[in-house]
Amino acid sequence: MGRDGDHVMSDRNxxxxxxxxxxxxxxxxxxxALARDGYRVALLARRADRIHALAAExxxxxxxxxxxxxxxxxxxxxAERVQKELGGADILVxxxxxxLLGPFTAEQREEQRQMVEVNLLGAMTATDTSCQxxxxxxxxxxxxxxxxxxxxxxxxxxxTWYEVFLDxxxxxxxxxxxxxxxxxxxxxxxxxxxxxxKWGINxxxxxxxxxxxxxxxxxxxxxxxxxxxxxxxxxxDQTKQAAEKMYxxxxxxxxxxxxxxxxxxSRAKRTTINEILVRPTGQAG
Ligand code: NDP
Numbered sequence: 001m002g003r004d005g006d007h008v009m010s011d012r013n014x015x016x017x018x019x020x021x022x023x024x025x026x027x028x029x030x031x032x033a034l035a036r037d038g039y040r041v042a043l044l045a046r047r048a049d050r051i052h053a054l055a056a057e058x059x060x061x062x063x064x065x066x067x068x069x070x071x072x073x074x075x076x077x078x079a080e081r082v083q084k085e086l087g088g089a090d091i092l093v094x095x096x097x098x099x100l101l102g103p104f105t106a107e108q109r110e111e112q113r114q115m116v117e118v119n120l121l122g123a124m125t126a127t128d129t130s131c132q133x134x135x136x137x138x139x140x141x142x143x144x145x146x147x148x149x150x151x152x153x154x155x156x157x158x159x160t161w162y163e164v165f166l167d168x169x170x171x172x173x174x175x176x177x178x179x180x181x182x183x184x185x186x187x188x189x190x191x192x193x194x195x196x197x198k199w200g201i202n203x204x205x206x207x208x209x210x211x212x213x214x215x216x217x218x219x220x221x222x223x224x225x226x227x228x229x230x231x232x233x234x235x236x237d238q239t240k241q242a243a244e245k246m247y248x249x250x251x252x253x254x255x256x257x258x259x260x261x262x263x264x265x266s267r268a269k270r271t272t273i274n275e276i277l278v279r280p281t282g283q284a285g
Contacts, residue, residue, distance in 0.1 A: 003201040007179030016090040017265075018042045018165060019095030020069055021125055021267050023050035026179065029258035030093055030284055035060055037262055038092030039091070041076040042082045044069075044126075059084065069096045072164075079164045088168035093177040094123035097197075098205055098241030101204075106183060111235065112193035119197035123178060124204065173215045175265045178205045182224045185277065186285060198222075204276075209274060217272040219264050224279030227251035252280045 010119040017034045021027040023045035031041045031054060040061040045053040051064035063079055097119045100111035108263050164203065169176060183191050184198030202220060209218035225247050232242035264273045 015090040016086045017091040019093040020044045023047040026254045027095040029254035033258035033262040070117045091175045092165045095179045099230045101239045121202040176218045177219045181221045220275045222277040224283040225251040
């Protein structure tokens with residue numbers, strides 16, 4: 001796979017990128033950017049028509065896989081297809097997300113839960129490691145074994161190694177790119193649950209960075225306002241109006257974020273850009 005410590009460019013044509021939430025916005029732009037750079041891409045999302053059209057546009061072995069990140073079985077099926085049809089993933093971009101902003105009230109309860117399910121648990125599930133095998137016991141760092149001793153000793157040690165994309169990344173030494181947000185660093189009224197998911201992504205990513213090094217690079221992207229469908233789904237009227245006004249005056253194109261992701265994963269393997277906070281020049285907070 002050409003994964004020497006010096007450079008990743010030598011064997012780029014055979015590398016495979018899996019992008020969740022590839023049917024629009026940053027995910028679709030990232031798929032285009034990585035395909036342009038020679039990656040074969042697997043496009044995951046619920047809107048099958050969109051990802052099939054994008055796969056046809058991209059060509060070069062791109063495949064579309066209808067998958068809901070809140071449904072672990074559909075992700076397991078997606079991982080199986082990526083393994084069979086593309087030979088496994090070198091990059092996983094955990095991008096699928098929803099931003100259903102609004103005050104933290106009971107009326108928003110379902111949306112709060114949806115954000116946690118998609119933005120945080122969806123990314124965890126797509127990556128997913130259950131550590132339920134002898135192999136896990138052998139390969140897990142001592143610190144994990146110590147921390148989790150009560151849980152691990154009660155496991156069935158012959159259990160299958162259930163993983164979604166992490167084992168594929170491990171095979172060749174891959175990149176895990178997690179979409180966080182400026183909201184992963186700044187919380188404000190109206191974004192409590194959304195910010196919680198993105199702060200969660202940041203904490204999870206930092207722990208994984210340390211657990212998975214040096215084999216897998218973990219890269220966190222924290223965009224500000226980007227012109228996508230994201231604010232269109234907000235249901236709380238007042239919040240939606242304020243968000244749309246802010247986006248209209250400030251947001252940058254999704255391609256700008258896609259280029260940054262493409263840049264980050266093209267660095268020499270010895271170097272990791274751990275975290276990128278990127279705002280429109282005109283965005284204050
Ligand atoms: P879009 O709404 O354009 O894209 C969101 C993507 O997530 C869609 O492709 C959608 O596909 C997918 N998605 C939503 N729910 C699910 C689900 N249950 N299973 C699988 N896929 C799902 O927004 P963006 O491109 O802006 O968002 C991409 C990421 O960037 C998100 O994580 C977002 O939080 C983050 N971000 C965006 C910012 C912005 O200003 N736009 C700023 C900071 C971060 P489908 O509906 O077809 O399933």
